[in-house]
Amino acid sequence: MNTLIQNVTALLPDGTTDVVNIAITNDEIFSVGDVPDDFIAQKVIDGTKHFAVPGFVNAHTHASMTLLRSYADDMKLMDWLQQMIWPIEAKLCSDDIYWGAMLAAAEMIRSGTTTFADMYGPDMERVAEVVEISGLRGVLSRGLIGLAPDAEKKIDENVYLYENFHGTADGRITVMFGPHALYTCPPDYLKKVAEKAQALGAEVHIHMSETIGEVEDCMKKYGKRPFAHVASTGLFENGTLAAHCVHLDDEDIDIIKKYHIRVVHNPGSNMKLASGTAPVPRLLAEGVCVALGTDGASSNNNLDMLDEIQLTALLHKVNTLDPLAVPALTAIKMGTEYGAQALSLPHIGKLQKGDKADIVLFSMHGVEWTPCYHPASLLAYAAKSSSIDTVMVNGSLLMENGALTTLDEERILYEAQRVADRLTK
């Protein structure tokens, strides 16, 4: 099927904006600019007064944790985890994982996210089901806790996930291995995960150096900083997505560069949990791929990638006292193009011929888009995700004129609240 987005202001790969037509053939962008005379579209979308950007890439989240949104805020991290989050998580059943991920999917589509990297479990096949149904793109990993009684079983589940879902849903699902963190996975366990992943050719998604306590404990326990310690287990050999990376020194950054580790910055979560401020301007200057993520909704507390883009553009300016730190376009690229690179999805993240048609349209007819001098700057500093009215993945519409097309939103809101009521009864 051919689709044509007419007369739309588009953010182009070189960072400029222009009014163009975007022609789409099946799941791919066929042209951006003029449309060939013989291009016949079965579906025409009027892009007038709309801003087209590549779909946002949420490179680190725990989708089903939307069920715990604002269940417990303003607490110390370990009190929060031990007294509130873990007891509830122990009660989650397969259907809960499903409805939590469904709520996340609805929220992500509404706020312009077209791809998400998820680490959670059990029952990650239910999240795969949500990806299949919703039309989103998902990079799924089973969260692996080496200290858990069923640690081995978790690895088996990740293998099962890889073998049964990697490359499915028209290629919208890919699978990574999800060792949670060095403080929940002993070295032997990390080695085992590394071997399994390597045998399958799978990459790894892990939390790294999120808190200063994690770094100090690692030094105490293993005599090395987190990156050196994990590198010694072989886990970084096959491609790594490292979430957080807040507390880094020169040696850590050298290891990140040596293994081409892609970093996921989570400013909302790092601010809310008081984890610290990651050295993003330095990482970018050193050529590291830095993507953005929301983390789970219970430490954010939403899955809105535009919030993360905006926080990134603001936080590093005040943190470095440099008003030029992480300018608008860089923050947007972190949420789109760099996110795609981070997830090893080279065919998304830009509005260009040959890329998959993952496209988001913001209506610019509204107060926060007025007046309009520089759409990209408005996007980074003024806009709201609520002005998104059209979302497309692989050339298929997931939201049109503000309505979700693949999901039953009313049912999702109802079921998510029902699950929440049961969990906290």
Add this chain to the structure above:
Amino acid sequence: MNTLIQNVTALLPDGTTDVVNIAITNDEIFSVGDVPDDFIAQKVIDGTKHFAVPGFVNAHTHASMTLLRSYADDMKLMDWLQQMIWPIEAKLCSDDIYWGAMLAAAEMIRSGTTTFADMYGPDMERVAEVVEISGLRGVLSRGLIGLAPDAEKKIDENVYLYENFHGTADGRITVMFGPHALYTCPPDYLKKVAEKAQALGAEVHIHMSETIGEVEDCMKKYGKRPFAHVASTGLFENGTLAAHCVHLDDEDIDIIKKYHIRVVHNPGSNMKLASGTAPVPRLLAEGVCVALGTDGASSNNNLDMLDEIQLTALLHKVNTLDPLAVPALTAIKMGTEYGAQALSLPHIGKLQKGDKADIVLFSMHGVEWTPCYHPASLLAYAAKSSSIDTVMVNGSLLMENGALTTLDEERILYEAQRVADRLTK
């Protein structure tokens, strides 16, 4: 006229939430809780699945600067001012001030702001006109630049504004004096402003200690830090609203407490301009009244007070590495109750009997409000101002079911863009 908001989840003055009925008689809240049997309402609003909060108070802004939203971002402060902002501001005519303030009014109502403190000019009577028409509450001051060729005339304009508009529009307009800052107003000029304000019984709205450069220059030029210097001119004698207050030491805080100066924290602007992080947790702990403001839209770049509440709740946690810093309820109070105190408007800022009926309703039927354990926590960490559908000031509706009732939004969007096109031609 009597209005009844039925069956609404309300944020009560003690910080709890409860499902209540809110009865309104003319411009005042008559009761919160049960409704007297003999209360007959001419207007009934169904508050089911809505969260009622006091209208947000934007305690520091420059409304007409919405015209310069994202005109020039990612620049150094002085380059930005000298090359981009000031040349455009020099072209502003009376109608531009009007349409800029109209755009601001539409944006503020949509995002739940019911009261704003504005410092700008010339032609502040046009902003008063916008307050009159829009139904908002405005605390207006003429921005006074003592270094300008027409410095004396500016004071006369502020006097005119006070004498002709203070207490007008059913009491919705009050007027302060607006000496811009110590670096644009020499000491003799500040003395003159202080005398004029004192003679009229007016309070003062000023920028204080926004950048480290301002503090250093003040020390160099006057041998004193900003607060001691300005105190010596007598400007703090009659009640002061001090915006920014980023760079404070013990002596500054002592002066703030001595003169009961109300501080306006502007996290979005301070982050974007890389000004620094104000010591908000300490100020609050010492009993200082700290309100929130957006600053102008060209340094923010919107006028969304919920963004400022959320930034406040996040920024101070990461800045102090304390996850308990500025909890949800405190941030909300800063944007409502403390804002009212800061603007010397004791009859707004809380949902309680006898207060003016300035009320905002958020629809909680949506993804980011689901599931709902703690509405106030969702407001501070997850919600979007786009879920506001009803806004009331003095018991009159300014927005109903998502539509503005007092303003012609289409005309405003058109005129604001037209002005912007002319200014930058």
